[in-house]
Amino acid sequence: MKTWLRKKLPQSWLLFYHRAVAWLAAVYFWFPSRRLIVIGVTGTKGKTTVCNLLSVLLEEAGHKVGMATTANFKIDQREWINDKKQTMLGRFQLQGMLWEMIGAGCKYAIIETSSEGIAQYRHSGINYDVAVFTNLTPEHIESHGSFQKYKEAKGQLFAHLTTRRPKKITGKPVPKIIVANTDDEQADYFLSFAADQKVTFGVAGEADIKASDVTVGRSGLQFKVDGVDFTSPLLGKFNVYNILGSVAVGKALGLDVTKMPAAIAKVKNIPGRMETISASQDFTVIVDYAHEPHSFEKVLRTVGSLYDGKLIVVTGSCGGGRDKKRQPVMGQLAARYADQVIVTNEDPYDDDPQEIIDEVAAGAEKAGKVAGNNLFKILDRRAGIKKALSLARTDDVVLIVGKGSEPVMAVAGGKHVSSDDREMARELLNEIVKDKS
Numbered sequence: 001m002k003t004w005l006r007k008k009l010p011q012s013w014l015l016f017y018h019r020a021v022a023w024l025a026a027v028y029f030w031f032p033s034r035r036l037i038v039i040g041v042t043g044t045k046g047k048t049t050v051c052n053l054l055s056v057l058l059e060e061a062g063h064k065v066g067m068a069t070t071a072n073f074k075i076d077q078r079e080w081i082n083d084k085k086q087t088m089l090g091r092f093q094l095q096g097m098l099w100e101m102i103g104a105g106c107k108y109a110i111i112e113t114s115s116e117g118i119a120q121y122r123h124s125g126i127n128y129d130v131a132v133f134t135n136l137t138p139e140h141i142e143s144h145g146s147f148q149k150y151k152e153a154k155g156q157l158f159a160h161l162t163t164r165r166p167k168k169i170t171g172k173p174v175p176k177i178i179v180a181n182t183d184d185e186q187a188d189y190f191l192s193f194a195a196d197q198k199v200t201f202g203v204a205g206e207a208d209i210k211a212s213d214v215t216v217g218r219s220g221l222q223f224k225v226d227g228v229d230f231t232s233p234l235l236g237k238f239n240v241y242n243i244l245g246s247v248a249v250g251k252a253l254g255l256d257v258t259k260m261p262a263a264i265a266k267v268k269n270i271p272g273r274m275e276t277i278s279a280s281q282d283f284t285v286i287v288d289y290a291h292e293p294h295s296f297e298k299v300l301r302t303v304g305s306l307y308d309g310k311l312i313v314v315t316g317s318c319g320g321g322r323d324k325k326r327q328p329v330m331g332q333l334a335a336r337y338a339d340q341v342i343v344t345n346e347d348p349y350d351d352d353p354q355e356i357i358d359e360v361a362a363g364a365e366k367a368g369k370v371a372g373n374n375l376f377k378i379l380d381r382r383a384g385i386k387k388a389l390s391l392a393r394t395d396d397v398v399l400i401v402g403k404g405s406e407p408v409m410a411v412a413g414g415k416h417v418s419s420d421d422r423e424m425a426r427e428l429l430n431e432i433v434k435d436k437s
Contacts, residue, residue: 036108054110057255058253060263130178130179132180133187134245179199207244211230226257237302280433296334319349319351332364334360
């Protein structure tokens with residue numbers, strides 16, 4: 001019914017509907033964002049990691065925190081995996097969660113704020129205090145129409161920042177703050193919006209929070225910020241930017257940078273983001289959310305630079321109206337960087353999963369992989385992961401991408417079925433280790 005209405009109603013009516021529902025949700029829950037310091041994190045990649053790192057920084061400083069991200073939800077000490085297949089919850093759900101955060105005594109709310117959520121005005125009933133820009137690469141182009149419109153959708157969060165009245169929390173005025181990654185070429189656009197304070201972060205160019213002496217290795221990251229040493233077990237240079245983003249927000253909110261390294265070092269994994277899965281096997285297994293070409297290639301390059309063994313990749317591609325052009329590209333990238341490629345089901349929605357697999361595999365074959373030799377098409381995702389693990393030998397790496405920490409798969413008819421890459425990998429690894437012992 002909702003899909004039919006979206007197709008039949010004029011765009012102006014739909015926008016009015018979205019804004020009206022956002023306002024009603026805020027009214028119903030007594031405008032909870034007015035009693036919280038609300039941080040919105042947007043961009044193409046890194047949002048979930050920045051949110052989680054920032055949550056730890058604030059908690060280590062003695063504050064109670066609530067959080068809503070693609071990977072997980074948090075209300076003070078209660079934390080659970082996001083099983084909604086939505087980065088940004090619907091308006092009543094999100095406002096209800098903010099209300100629960102107040103009830104739990106939270107001072108801060110961190111909200112991963114997506115472009116599609118913004119396009120549906122899920123942000124409009126929220127009084128944000130901090131807007132964070134991580135980076136921007138082409139994604140969701142089919143739903144937005146163009147890269148420019150995608151960027152402008154993100155920009156609405158920053159335009160929205162100063163349209164809501166300033167707050168006082170515990171008797172102190174709360175400034176409106178923009179935090180942006182200046183190494184991204186789109187940073188100037190996001191910094192052009194009005195704010196009481198603007199803070200930048202980066203590695204290559206000028207920035208308020210800048211990393212120097214960066215070392216990236218298999219054991220994690222090392223770098224300095226204003227002479228302060230940071231170490232992190234997180235993998236990949238892109239996580240330097242994610243840490244810097246959280247540090248920049250923390251500093252803008254009054255946290256002491258010299259006390260941040262201890263908190264950052266405690267974060268061993270972000271759910272489904274370059275997350276290592278171990279059952280005492282003699283090879284490495286990594287689960288990551290990368291589901292589009294830009295992030296997938298970054299992950300492939302990172303893993304390739306850190307490990308010497310054979311690389312075995314499990315990949316696929318989304319259905320449900322996502323950009324179909326990405327399907328063969330995902331296969332090409334997997335074939336270019338990996339020694340063995342397993343193409344399997346991901347989130348088909350109402351599309352034919354076998355057709356998606358065939359498109360991805362066609363891209364891999366175009367890049368030189370041979371079906372039945374170093375390329376395998378396996379419809380069942382668990383069976384695909386099992387095949388990848390069976391191919392691994394000592395010091396090899398199995399990289400499972402596309403779903404990260406998601407505990408469900410979206411299939412035909414709007415249904416969600418249980419499918420958790422991390423749990424499947426753990427169970428299968430335990431079987432392998434048991435058989436060897």
